Amino acid sequence: MASTSDPHSMVDACSVALTGPLLPVRLRDLPRPPRRIHVLGELPRGPGVAIVGSRHPTKEARCFAFRLARDLARAGITVLSGGAEGIDGAAHLGALRGGGATVVVAPAGFEKPFPAFHRRLFERVVARHGAYLSLRRPSEPAFGFFARNACLVALAHVLVVVEAKYRSGARNAASWARRLGRPLLIVPSAPWIPAGGGCLLELRLGGKMCTGSDDVLDALEESLVLPPRPKHRTANVAEQTELPFTAPAPATGLDAEARLLLEAVRAGARHLDAVCERSGLSAAAAQRLILTLTLEGVLAADPAGGLGVTPAGSSVSCRKPPK
Numbered sequence: 001m002a003s004t005s006d007p008h009s010m011v012d013a014c015s016v017a018l019t020g021p022l023l024p025v026r027l028r029d030l031p032r033p034p035r036r037i038h039v040l041g042e043l044p045r046g047p048g049v050a051i052v053g054s055r056h057p058t059k060e061a062r063c064f065a066f067r068l069a070r071d072l073a074r075a076g077i078t079v080l081s082g083g084a085e086g087i088d089g090a091a092h093l094g095a096l097r098g099g100g101a102t103v104v105v106a107p108a109g110f111e112k113p114f115p116a117f118h119r120r121l122f123e124r125v126v127a128r129h130g131a132y133l134s135l136r137r138p139s140e141p142a143f144g145f146f147a148r149n150a151c152l153v154a155l156a157h158v159l160v161v162v163e164a165k166y167r168s169g170a171r172n173a174a175s176w177a178r179r180l181g182r183p184l185l186i187v188p189s190a191p192w193i194p195a196g197g198g199c200l201l202e203l204r205l206g207g208k209m210c211t212g213s214d215d216v217l218d219a220l221e222e223s224l225v226l227p228p229r230p231k232h233r234t235a236n237v238a239e240q241t242e243l244p245f246t247a248p249a250p251a252t253g254l255d256a257e258a259r260l261l262l263e264a265v266r267a268g269a270r271h272l273d274a275v276c277e278r279s280g281l282s283a284a285a286a287q288r289l290i291l292t293l294t295l296e297g298v299l300a301a302d303p304a305g306g307l308g309v310t311p312a313g314s315s316v317s318c319r320k321p322p323k
Contacts, residue, residue, distance in 0.1 A: 015040040015110060015138055029180050030154050034135050037151070040110050041131035044101040047225045048078040049216055050156035052149075052170045053087030053163040053187075054195050061087065061163035061195070064187060066094035068160065071213035073100025077220070080105055080156050082148060083122065083132075085115055087162045087170075092121060096128055105152040106134045107142040114142035149173040153182055157225045160185045160210055164198035171198045174207065183219040185210035257281060261289045265299065265307050275307070 018024075019036045024043065027033045049072055051065055069079045069091040079095035081088040083104040095102035102125050108114040110132050113122055122132050133155075135147060149169060153159055153176040161184070164170035177184040186207035189196020203209065210216060220226040264278035275286050290307065293299040300310045 024155060027154050030150055037133055037135055038138060039131055039133050041126035042129050043131050044078040046078060047157050047220055048080050048155060049158045049160060050080040050152050051091035051160045051162060052081060052173050053161055055084050055086040057086045057163045058193060058195055062090045065090040065162045068213055069094030070098035072216060073098030078103060080152055082152060083118055089118060092125060096124060101130045103131045103133060105148060106132060107145050107148045109134055109136040109138040109140040111138045112141045145169055146172055150176045153177050154180055156182060157223060158183045158185060158216055158219045160216060161199055161202060162187045163189060163196045165195060166198045168198050174202050183223055185215060185219060257285055258289050261286060265309055270307050
């Protein structure tokens with residue numbers, strides 16, 4: 001596949017028009033495969049995961065998409081998305097941060113990228129052994145977003161929807177995943193967040209829950225895309241995501257398990273595996289307590305993304321209260 005000679009200019013780079021037998025095989029799953037696609041850069045080989053979602057996501061959703069893509073890239077998985085602002089852009093950036101390849105399946109030709117302010121991002125994608133792929137000729141503006149979604153889903157082995165409204169392009173992509181038989185993973189959303197209402201509906205329609213990269217890798221294994229891995233659990237992305245809200249006053253008393261967890265964090269345990277190892281708690285018990293103590297303002301994410309004791313939580317005693 002052709003690659004750019006000048007990573008700072010997509011317009012000066014050479015694109016390739018793929019037709020007939022040169023089209024990616026997975027596009028043949030579409031009811032009407034495209035006759036031609038235009039590719040700038042390199043289409044990576046191997047398993048690929050598409051990550052899509054809202055153009056105006058919550059801070060937590062954007063952070064989740066970034067870290068999910070980063071972790072998948074570190075595992076050697078190609079991340080595909082549509083290049084839009086919001087979740088798409090976070091996914092591409094996360095894949096780049098993870099040192100992996102990412103593919104922009106765009107609704108516009110590369111001479112008129114959409115959105116225009118992502119031009120520099122797209123140039124980085126191409127320069128880092130990824131690709132800018134479009135159904136549109138290089139000089140054509142954005143058009144046919146649903147056709148783009150179909151192409152994106154067809155190319156992927158798994159689709160992950162991070163945050164989506166009831167009526168959204170991400171839900172259109174989810175409908176293509178069901179139609180094409182692609183595994184569909186949905187990041188659950190709180191019911192009071194309008195931006196995630198479509199995700200709750202997709203879960204009711206049969207989408208599988210996604211809480212981190214392990215769920216995506218499991219889906220790839222179940223689809224025989226990846227060989228089985230040793231079954232050790234890593235910290236999910238959601239457990240490392242900062243929660244930007246004002247917490248209520250912390251509880252004054254802690255039960256025995258909560259004291260063990262808080263002591264582990266104070267001793268330097270920053271993520272779930274380390275907390276479990278130091279405290280002796282099960283992963284399920286630790287997850288429940290982390291959520292509870294975070295909501296109570298005792299714990300929060302530190303600047304590096306791990307667990308930390310809040311200033312308010314520093315005053316909470318770990319000693320067993322008198323009977």
